[in-house]
Amino acid sequence: MKKVYLCISTDILQPGHVNVIKKAAELGEVTVGILCDECVAIYEKYPIIPLVERMKIISAIKGVEHVVEQKSIYYDDNLLELRPDYVIHGDNWNKGYQAEVKACAARILEQWGGKIVEIPYYHTENMELFHKSMKDVRGLPEVRRQRLRHDIQMGNMIKVMAAHDGLSALLVEKTSVRKNGQNRRFDGIWISSLCDSTVMGKPDIELVDLTSRIRVVEEIMEVTTKPIIFDGDTGGQIEHFAYNIRSLERAGVSAVIIEDKTGLKRNSLLGNDVEQHQDSVEGFCRKIRVGKKALSSGNFMLIARIESLILEQGLHDALERARAYVEAGVDGIMIHSRKKEPDEIFAFCDQFRMEDANTPIVVVPTTFDSVYEEELRQHGINMVIYANHMLRAAFPAMQSVAETILENERCLEAGEKCMSIKEILSLIPVEGGR
Ligand code: SPV
Numbered sequence: 001m002k003k004v005y006l007c008i009s010t011d012i013l014q015p016g017h018v019n020v021i022k023k024a025a026e027l028g029e030v031t032v033g034i035l036c037d038e039c040v041a042i043y044e045k046y047p048i049i050p051l052v053e054r055m056k057i058i059s060a061i062k063g064v065e066h067v068v069e070q071k072s073i074y075y076d077d078n079l080l081e082l083r084p085d086y087v088i089h090g091d092n093w094n095k096g097y098q099a100e101v102k103a104c105a106a107r108i109l110e111q112w113g114g115k116i117v118e119i120p121y122y123h124t125e126n127m128e129l130f131h132k133s134m135k136d137v138r139g140l141p142e143v144r145r146q147r148l149r150h151d152i153q154m155g156n157m158i159k160v161m162a163a164h165d166g167l168s169a170l171l172v173e174k175t176s177v178r179k180n181g182q183n184r185r186f187d188g189i190w191i192s193s194l195c196d197s198t199v200m201g202k203p204d205i206e207l208v209d210l211t212s213r214i215r216v217v218e219e220i221m222e223v224t225t226k227p228i229i230f231d232g233d234t235g236g237q238i239e240h241f242a243y244n245i246r247s248l249e250r251a252g253v254s255a256v257i258i259e260d261k262t263g264l265k266r267n268s269l270l271g272n273d274v275e276q277h278q279d280s281v282e283g284f285c286r287k288i289r290v291g292k293k294a295l296s297s298g299n300f301m302l303i304a305r306i307e308s309l310i311l312e313q314g315l316h317d318a319l320e321r322a323r324a325y326v327e328a329g330v331d332g333i334m335i336h337s338r339k340k341e342p343d344e345i346f347a348f349c350d351q352f353r354m355e356d357a358n359t360p361i362v363v364v365p366t367t368f369d370s371v372y373e374e375e376l377r378q379h380g381i382n383m384v385i386y387a388n389h390m391l392r393a394a395f396p397a398m399q400s401v402a403e404t405i406l407e408n409e410r411c412l413e414a415g416e417k418c419m420s421i422k423e424i425l426s427l428i429p430v431e432g433g434r
């Protein structure tokens with residue numbers, strides 16, 4: 001009996017997959033490689049059905065003899081192990097990154113005279129409609145929350161980018177670059193108090209109220225599917241926090257980060273140049289417990305942000321607080337610094353990781369900006385937030401255009417610095433974003 005191999009790289013089964021399996025069974029004994037969750041997330045869309053369940057579903061299809069995990073979009077490892085006579089695929093893999101995948105598979109099969117069999121790609125309009133509605137499912141609050149937890153559990157470095165409105169969020173949702181054969185994308189959206197305040201022309205002192213900030217969340221929820229991490233400032237008064245965290249949960253936020261400051265909050269990057277106060281350990285632990293108790297979703301994450309390094313209270317204080325906050329029930333720790341180098345962040349993480357291997361650590365490298373994500377990962381950090389770059393990029397561009405019009409007393413010169421009207425109109429399709 002000949003051996004046949006095929007790979008299923010999505011969590012949504014379509015009639016086309018069944019066709020390929022049927023054809024494969026006619027050729028011999030069928031092994032299906034199920035693409036791992038990490039790869040589905042990178043190359044397709046975030047999988048709503050995880051690998052173990054996908055393996056169960058596909059193994060129940062008539063004609064499938066074996067299912068195995070495929071750990072890369074490249075078939076190499078599984079082909080070398082199974083040495084199949086045929087690899088079967090729809091004829092839609094002749095362009096984009098898939099062409100490379102096909103070429104690699106063909107080269108390996110050659111070693112033992114194996115062949116690629118292609119069958120016409122199955123396409124229906126129903127499937128297009130279906131995919132569109134799957135986008136809505138991916139955007140559901142609970143799906144986003146599970147996704148964040150799952151991404152952290154998978155041990156990935158979660159890359160979060162700030163967005164301050166629908167358009168910037170759409171960019172965070174869609175921007176991708178291809179590097180070293182991999183698609184790189186952001187994994188989540190940061191809703192920053194600094195950005196939310198600055199776009200409204202207000203200082204970052206908890207002046208913009210939660211209702212206004214939730215409006216930003218709604219705008220962003222509507223056009224994206226990625227987890228949303230909300231900058232909750234101090235969380236406000238304990239009594240208010242119980243209500244506020246529920247509002248954020250209802251609005252669809254996946255995680256909130258609250259900082260252990262009290263009184264008039266000032267932006268952390270101002271440090272001790274301005275007057276700001278850290279909460280007592282007991283006071284902040286009480287806030288954490290009240291917040292956790294108020295939540296209904298087990299997947300919503302409450303993350304405690306430690307300001308000891310910002311306020312020059314030392315590493316010892318930061319570590320003691322971390323222990324206490326974890327004990328009080330937080331789902332993660334954010335450690336912040338305004339130093340140019342990441343040394344104090346690394347010292348904290350190395351010590352913390354000796355005692356606690358699991359609690360996720362979040363950092364915001366606005367000032368220690370030369371650090372690479374890989375270095376952060378090596379120090380046990382799970383999430384990196386690029387907290388304000390979209391807004392900081394937009395402001396100088398707008399300022400320059402405004403000055404150019406004033407200088408030239410017309411808009412021709414400014415127009416050269418702008419996207420064309422045609423482009424901006426086609427940026428957002430009439431059917432909506434995401
Ligand atoms: C924000 O983005 O509002 C933050 C991060 O809180 S920082 O500005 O570094 O304090």
Ligand code: MG
Pocket residue numbers: 192193194204231233
């Ligand atoms: Mg903030």
